Amino acid sequence: MLLAIAALLPQALAQNCPTINPAQQATFASGYSGRVVMNGLRTPRGIIFDNQGNILTTEQGGYGVRYIQLNDYGGTNVCVKSSKQLIADSSINHGIALTPDGKKLFVSSLTTVWSWDYDGTTGTVSNKKTVVQNMRNGGFHLSRTLLIPRAQPDTLLVQRGSQDNVDTAAAQVNTGRSQIRAFKISQIQNAPVDYLQGEVLAWGLRNTVGVGEHPNGGIWSVDNGVDDMQREGRDIHHTNPCEELNYHGQINTTSDPDRGGHHGYPDCHAVWDPSVIPNAAAQGLQVGTPFLMGSPAGQNTDAVCQARKAPRLCFPAHTAPLDVKFNADGSAAYIPFHGSWNKSPPDGFRLSRVEFNPATGMPVEPATSTTAAVNIMYNANTQQCPNRCFRPVNVAFSPSGKLFMTSDTTNEIWVIGGAT
Structure with missing residues (x-):
């Protein structure tokens, strides 16, 4: 009996997941690899892991939320054990988030x-x-x-974008648009609240x-810049403005000076390519400098x-970053760039990696990089x-530290090797 069991052990340890051919081939940098874990989804977008190591993903294609159990045989040798519809709602x-204790699930629609x-x-x-x-x-x-930040687990952050390419009303904070608002979970469980109450x-x-x-509790976001930008009558939209990585302070420090800040939209944006901006050098405009869309006049200037x-x-204009997630020690952020529609070529x-200093919680590269x-x-x-x-949307680290990514045009979930 013991000999028979021993003979079976190598077979059990050597199990391999079936290969799923990707809808579109991906190229990987040295040290990285990847494989498709699941295909045939319906426009997968948000992805998170529960405390048991199961995937929860929202599917924008009218499905709702899917619950996926995995078989993990090491490395990228990961495949689906079972899959089912968890929530049916077209x-x-x-958006999807889970409290750190794994007991409360939050999901969003356009309105709710x-x-x-x-x-x-x-x-x-x-x-x-x-x-x-x-x-x-x-x-x-x-x-x-x-x-839901781990450093403040009773807080739910909810993002809301603009109503148009240039949403002039978003210059007023009481519109609630183009913002991130914070809600106390213990309070909103008692009765629903209006977004403006956050x-x-x-x-x-x-x-x-x-x-x-x-990991230090700092909140970061990536912003998609305006389309069809002009400056002083010149079309500069192919390479401006930049897509932004923004910082919003320590979530558990209410007095943090970066908390509650105004980041410029709808009037102000940041430079990516100063070479096509009229008089950029004379006006001190370089990569990362906030500047005014249109033509400065009177008190409406770049200084504002x-x-x-x-x-x-x-980051380059119109590349459309849609997520930012950090590895366990805070030395890197992984950002999926969904890709342009307003740019030629x-x-x-x-999917990209940005180096961070774990001690300071800040990017290694300067703002002009x-x-x-x-x-x-x-x-x-x-x-x-x-x-x-393939068009990456969201990324998530599993409890064991592996990076997974959704691709909505190819209806796939990938696991990425080497992303630590």
């Missing part, structure tokens, strides 16, 4: 955030509640990203779909923009994008 489109009691062992939900409401925009920027964690953010927490919160890092369509985002997974030929490319 209005669910992106709901909560459920959650059991990760059985993959079941109960006791649905509406917790935040009245977030409708006029058909523009439909995502409502959610984050604390303003940050505003002047055009469409900050990606929100993440550094530079008095607001500047991005900590910039197309740009983005990649153009090389801070190092591509680790990308489409070799973006000329065929977006239709014949």
Whole structure:
């Protein structure tokens, strides 16, 4: 009997997941690899892990929330053990978050955030509640990203984008648009609240779909810049403005000077390519400098923009970063760039790594850097994008420290090797 068991052990240890051919091939930087864990999804967007190591993903294609159990045989040798619909709701489109104790699940639509009691062992939900409401925009920027910081587990962060490319009304904080607001979970469980009742964690953010927490409790976000930009009558939109990495302070420090800051939108944006901006050198404009869209006049000047919160890092225009997640020691952030529609040739369509100093919780590169985002997974030929490319949306680290990524155009979930 013992000999028979011993003979079976190598077979058990050598189990391999079946290969799933990707819809579009990906190229990986040295030291990185990846494979498709699951395909055939319906426009997967948000992705998180529960405390049992199961994936929860929102599917924008009218499905709701999916619960996925995994078999993990080491490295990227990961595959689906079982999959089922956890929540059926065609209005669910992106945001998903779980309290650190794994017992309360939050999901969003264009207008509403709901909560459920959650059991990760059985993959079941109960006791649905509406917790935040009245977030409708006029058909523009439909995502409502959610984050529950581990450093402040009674806080739910809810992002809301602009109502238009240039949403002039978003210059008023009481519109509730182009903002991140914070809500006390213990309070919103008692009765639903209007979005405007949340604390303003940050505003002047055009469409900050990606929100993440550094291990030190710092809150970071990535913002999608304005389209069709002009400056003093010149079209500069192909390479400006930059996509932004913004900092919003320590979530457990209410007096943090970066908390509640205005980041410039709708009037102010940050430079990516000063070479196409009229008189950029004379006006002191360089990569990362906030500047005014249109033509400065009177009191409406670049100086007004530079008095607001500047991005900590910039990325190429229109590459559309949609998430930012940190590794365990805080030495790197991983950012998926969903890719452009407003740029020729197309740009983005990649997963990148940004180095951080774990001691300070800040990026290693200066705000003027153009090389801070190092591509680790990308489409070799973006000329065929977006239709014949993978398009990364969200990333999440599993409890064991592996990085997973959703791709909405190819309806896949990937696991990324080497991302530590």
